[in-house]
Amino acid sequence: MSNDIAYPVFRTPDRVGALDAARRIVEYGRRADSRVSARTELRSGAEVRRVAKELPGGWFRAWEEYGEFDGVPSQDLPVLITGVRGCGLPSDPAAYEERLPVECELYGMPVGSVEDAFAAAAGPNVGEINWDGLCWPDASELDLPGESKHAEVTLLLNTRSRELDEPADDHTVLVHVRSLRIDGRQTEEPYAHWLAAQVGLTVIGPGQRW
Structure with missing residues (x-):
């Protein structure tokens, strides 16, 4: 290697x-x-919303605590943890304000x-x-x-x-x-x-x- x-x-x-x-x-x-x-890496909700408008095809994923979702079925995880396109971001700003930083990736x-x-x-x-x-x-x-x-x-x-x-x-x-x-x-x-x-x-x- x-x-x-x-x-x-x-x-x-x-x-x-x-x-x-x-x-x-x-x-x-x-x-x-x-x-x-x-x-x-986006460190404010305002920046997440702005970048999502400019890059609707970008893949957005948020920070999580280690072990925070242990045992939680994948279908029950917040979309920001599993990842979501910019065009599908939650409409409630609090959904990502509480999970900063949010990474946007192409x-x-x-x-x-x-x-x-x-x-x-x-x-x-x-x-x-x-x-x-x-x-x-x-x-x-x-x-x-x-x-x-x-x-x-x-x-x-x-x-x-x-x-x-x-x-x-x-x-x-x-x-x-x-x-x-x-x-x-x-x-x-x-x-x-x-x-x-x-x-x-x-x-x-x-x-x-x-």
């Missing part, structure tokens, strides 16, 4: 500029079956189908757009083979952390490569630098792992 490591290659407070930079490197590795997913969509709408709808909330199913080419001058299993790009919105736990006033593009550590050194880091350079970007910080 192998894992990935994601290196920041672009950062800006300009949401559109960040999305454009992410798309440049996505296109470098895009395949016919590449997909995009996105998620954002999963496995065609590349180019949701990115603009999602980035705009996320607004001030932390979130991410992730493209996977990419394929990085060989870097023959570095004697490094291509990569498909861990070829991804992530745009972090209003945060610099893959955990989405540190709000920020800017947006960061990450390029993913295989994590391979030998003698305490990430041997694939030069590959991340090479990939960024192919589209006019550069690694600007240490890699992030889950």
Whole structure:
């Protein structure tokens, strides 16, 4: 089993500029079956309602206490716990005010189908757009083979952390490569630098792992 490591290659407070930079490197590795997913964490009922109007096809799921619904049949669970499309959210604001944060997610969509709408709808909330199913080419001058299993790009919105736990006033593009550590050194880091350079970007910080 192998894992990935994601290196920041672009950062800006300009949401559109960040999305454009992410798309440049996505296109470098895009395949016919590449997909995009996105998620954002909403911490007020007003934001849940607003985002649901802008993303009615988004999948909304709320926070629950550990073990809170043990033994409860699935058909009796609140729809916000099992998950519900934006167009089917409860009309009573209290239904989600009491269960914040609420996560909105779009999963496995065609590349180019949701990115603009999602980035705009996320607004001030932390979130991410992730493209996977990419394929990085060989870097023959570095004697490094291509990569498909861990070829991804992530745009972090209003945060610099893959955990989405540190709000920020800017947006960061990450390029993913295989994590391979030998003698305490990430041997694939030069590959991340090479990939960024192919589209006019550069690694600007240490890699992030889950």
